[in-house]
Amino acid sequence: MISLQSFGRDLNAVVIGGSGGIGSALVAQLLMCPDVKCVTAFSRSGISVDDEMSRAPLRKLECHPIDLMSESSIKDASDGVSEMTIDLIIVATGILHSKDIRPEKSLNALGADSFSAVMQMNALAPMLVAKHFLPRMRKSGKSVFVALSARVGSISDNRLGGWYSYRASKAALNMLLKTLSVESHRTHPQLIVAGLHPGTVDTALSCPFQRNVEPTKLFSPSQSAGYLLDVIDGLDHSNSGGVFAWNGSQIEA
Secondary structure, eight states: OOOOGGGOSOEEEEEETTTSHHHHHHHHHHHHOTTEEEEEEEESSOOOOOHHHHTSOGGGEEEEEOOTTOHHHHHHHHHTTTTOOBSEEEEOOOOSOOSSOOOOSSGGGOOHHHHHHHHIIIIIHHHHHHHHHGGGBOSSSOEEEEEEOOGGGOSTTOOSOOOHHHHHHHHHHHHHHHHHHHHHTTTOTTEEEEEEEOOEESSTTTGGGOTTSOGGGEEOHHHHHHHHHHHHHHOOGGGTTOEEETTSOBOOO
16 A cells, blocks of 8 residues: 655645556556545546556546646646645656657657657646646645656766657756756745656557566556655655656666
8 A cells, every 4th residue: 555654644646647557557546545635637638447546536536638738728727726735746747759759769860840849748848837836736844746757868877879859858857857946945945856767667658669678677557656656755855856766766867
């Protein structure tokens, strides 16, 4: 059973991207956590009730639409929770590939349109969520804003090259989260801002790239969600601005 007792209260959680593989698993586990009072899930396509979520107390769940490529949609989403004091926000979204986008194997594959789309979704969108949702977050006591990052966003760990857009977007996200942690300290002195690397998870995002992954290192969405919530529970203010892997280890910039 997941515990979030470090918050010291029954908490209101928000998951952005609640219909994705990791996002829906996070929603389900938050619903089953006795320390969580309410889970508000935002997604573009709506939340489907899978086997894991069907076992959760759905009375604690609220679902709302959001389009992360539209700032006005993000603002409208935040306005919809204006009466709520939020303790935890998880941005569980990202793009690596789509019908028109593939991770670049070489510089020749880099294109302006695909680069811009990846940067907007992976780096800008989480910051626009922060911009509009931060005023709704608790200003005293532990509160947490996290976004899914990736180990490949580490500049010092880049030994293979390739994946220009995705690497750059996650490196940018890490810097933006660090910058947010500095600014938010003035208004939310106990807010913890961090990036989280979920590991390699068996979702649509990683499916084309799983061939060389050891079975023991390929997590189910439920496994990864459990690990991430454990990391969140263990975060304290000294960790704000950092990026952490699924096992709690810090990832260097």
